[in-house]
Amino acid sequence: MVTSPDIFLQTLLNGFLIGAVYGVAAIGLSLVWGVLGLVNLSHGALLIAAAYITFLLYVGLGAPPLVSAPLAFLIGAAAGLLFYKGFGKRLTSTDPSYSLLFFFGLALFLTNTILNLLGPDVRGIPWLIESAALGPVSVSVARLISFGLVGVSFITLYLFINKTFYGKAIRAVVANRLGAVTAGIDVQWVFAVCTSIGFGITFFSGSLVALVNPFTPSSGDGYLMYAFATVVLGGVGSIVGAFLAGILLGIVESFVGVLFTQGVSPAVAFITLVLVILFRYGRR
Amino acid sequence: MAVGRGRYRLGLYSAAAVMAVSLLPMFTGETASMAYFWTLLQFLSLVLSLNLITGFTGYINFGHIAYYGYGAYTVAYLTTITQQNPYLFIPAAAIVSAIIALLVGKPLLSVRGPYFTIATLGLGEASRTIIVNLPFFNYSEGLPIARFFKYDAFSSYISMWLVAVGLFAVTLFIKRSRYGVMLETIREDEDLAETMGINTRRTKLAAYVLSSSTAGLIGGLTAITYVYAHPGFFSISINVAVIASLLLGGGGTLLGPVVGATSYFIIADTLLTRFPYLHLIIFGTIIMGISLLLPRGLVYLVYKTPKLRGLFSDA
Numbered sequence: 001m002v003t004s005p006d007i008f009l010q011t012l013l014n015g016f017l018i019g020a021v022y023g024v025a026a027i028g029l030s031l032v033w034g035v036l037g038l039v040n041l042s043h044g045a046l047l048i049a050a051a052y053i054t055f056l057l058y059v060g061l062g063a064p065p066l067v068s069a070p071l072a073f074l075i076g077a078a079a080g081l082l083f084y085k086g087f088g089k090r091l092t093s094t095d096p097s098y099s100l101l102f103f104f105g106l107a108l109f110l111t112n113t114i115l116n117l118l119g120p121d122v123r124g125i126p127w128l129i130e131s132a133a134l135g136p137v138s139v140s141v142a143r144l145i146s147f148g149l150v151g152v153s154f155i156t157l158y159l160f161i162n163k164t165f166y167g168k169a170i171r172a173v174v175a176n177r178l179g180a181v182t183a184g185i186d187v188q189w190v191f192a193v194c195t196s197i198g199f200g201i202t203f204f205s206g207s208l209v210a211l212v213n214p215f216t217p218s219s220g221d222g223y224l225m226y227a228f229a230t231v232v233l234g235g236v237g238s239i240v241g242a243f244l245a246g247i248l249l250g251i252v253e254s255f256v257g258v259l260f261t262q263g264v265s266p267a268v269a270f271i272t273l274v275l276v277i278l279f280r281y282g283r284r
Numbered sequence: 285m286a287v288g289r290g291r292y293r294l295g296l297y298s299a300a301a302v303m304a305v306s307l308l309p310m311f312t313g314e315t316a317s318m319a320y321f322w323t324l325l326q327f328l329s330l331v332l333s334l335n336l337i338t339g340f341t342g343y344i345n346f347g348h349i350a351y352y353g354y355g356a357y358t359v360a361y362l363t364t365i366t367q368q369n370p371y372l373f374i375p376a377a378a379i380v381s382a383i384i385a386l387l388v389g390k391p392l393l394s395v396r397g398p399y400f401t402i403a404t405l406g407l408g409e410a411s412r413t414i415i416v417n418l419p420f421f422n423y424s425e426g427l428p429i430a431r432f433f434k435y436d437a438f439s440s441y442i443s444m445w446l447v448a449v450g451l452f453a454v455t456l457f458i459k460r461s462r463y464g465v466m467l468e469t470i471r472e473d474e475d476l477a478e479t480m481g482i483n484t485r486r487t488k489l490a491a492y493v494l495s496s497s498t499a500g501l502i503g504g505l506t507a508i509t510y511v512y513a514h515p516g517f518f519s520i521s522i523n524v525a526v527i528a529s530l531l532l533g534g535g536g537t538l539l540g541p542v543v544g545a546t547s548y549f550i551i552a553d554t555l556l557t558r559f560p561y562l563h564l565i566i567f568g569t570i571i572m573g574i575s576l577l578l579p580r581g582l583v584y585l586v587y588k589t590p591k592l593r594g595l596f597s598d599a
Binding site for chain 2: 033039087090091094095096097098099100101102104105106107108109110111112113116221225228232264267270271273274277278281282
């Protein structure tokens with residue numbers, strides 16, 4: 001089946017487009033983990049919260065996702081800043097297991113608030129779902145647009161982190177927190193900015209997820225798993241790594257879906273993740 | 285400061301109180317309270333078994349539930365093919381879980397901190413995905429075993445009670461032994477433990493295998509009580525509830541799991557019956573509050589009170 005070049009190309013392209021969204025979706029997790037050392041278990045719930053914001057904007061005001069995605073970024077950035085001001089200091093100073101528990105509580109809170117307010121139905125945004133032909137393969141316009149947004153946001157973020165003075169401070173904190181303090185970097189400020197950007201990019205990718213895939217209040221768990229796999233595969237704190245790993249996972253998922261069933265693909269993602277963890281971080 | 289046995293007095297008293305109270309439904313024979321206390325005992329046993337790895341060594345294990353599921357499926361599968369009394373296969377459940385834990389634990393325990401947590405996170409989910417695709421485990425329908433034996437509420441109750449008592453004894457034994465001190469050294473500083481000549485790899489693996497095989501035992505007994513093994517046994521939410529109540533009580537102690545499991549169980553159950561729709565929202569808020577305000581568990585309150593601290597230095 002996959003031996004046919006058309007289907008092969010089609011599967012590859014689908015995986016690539018979905019994977020790019022996975023990659024950007026994992027950047028928020030990677031930044032907060034790498035800089036603050038917090039493993040955000042509520043990442044998937046935040047993603048889905050943003051998907052619902054996009055959905056409500058589309059249904060209520062008719063705002064196309066092209067407009068609501070930047071809006072979601074701003075909402076997320078504001079939420080991240082408030083979150084850091086409220087809980088950040090406490091969380092970064094306690095034992096990691098308790099911050100895990102905190103984020104688990106937050107995920108439970110968010111998921112069930114959405115569930116109670118908006119119900120358990122599967123939602124989606126029927127915006128530009130007609131497909132366009134690209135040579136031998138066809139692809140939905142919404143996915144192409146989401147890929148464009150992914151590209152723009154990724155390049156902006158890449159330039160910010162790698163080419164500006166502020167980005168240098170962030171990279172310094174990822175590399176060595178104590179060293180950064182010694183060099184006169186205001187670590188608290190870097191933490192606040194990173195939480196803000198991290199939540200912002202998570203919300204942004206949440207609205208892209210709403211554009212390309214249907215979702216329910218509990219579908220955040222699956223995205224959380226993918227984001228974990230992506231971050232660990234790409235290296236904690238590295239945004240380029242996360243992006244490339246996301247694309248790889250998307251392609252793997254797409255091929256597994258064609259060869260076996262879609263149901264096994266989370267298991268495949270996880271087996272990949274476990275193998276990567278063991279070979280990269282295991283001590284012999 | 286009290287020494288020797290006195291150090292665990294508070295933990296022992298509370299454990300004895302919970303075990304004594306949970307014996308009462310046996311005498312009244314009232315079905316509703318037996319079901320309630322059976323679930324409490326099952327949850328308490330799971331928390332105690334997780335305590336052996338997560339409490340003592342500080343490795344947050346999200347894959348604990350997988351072994352619970354292996355135990356349930358082992359008992360149900362062996363009962364289905366041999367058509368014997370399922371209680372015969374309880375040891376097999378523990379052995380199967382122990383073997384898998386030995387194979388999986390070896391590479392898994394070579395990573396630390398969040399990497400270990402994330403690697404274990406997929407174990408339950410991956411196992412569930414694999415099992416629902418296997419024909420001899422009856423796909424996603426699971427294995428019902430009700431027709432192979434006569435279900436008896438008393439024997440299922442007393443066996444879960446015995447497992448809980450046994451786990452208390454094991455916890456107390458480890459806590460008082462040299463082995464327990466080795467595990468706690470790994471929790472506080474693994475590099476230091478290695479420098480001091482502790483074979484950290486073997487020590488951790490032994491704790492992991494012990495913890496996982498008891499989870500298999502509990503899973504097997506649960507499958508008998510439910511007369512059914514199904515993919516829901518691998519649900520991550522049970523695992524998270526177990527971790528949350530362990531951290532709520534305070535890990536690596538005797539008192540912590542008792543306090544954590546009972547208070548978590550009672551709070552969760554009350555919320556579920558009072559607020560059937562909102563209970564998880566309230567529950568999430570409570571968990572966030574606990575992790576911010578009591579960052580070492582409820583047992584920490586004992587340490588913060590000078591009078592109590594002198595009496596029960598190591599509850």
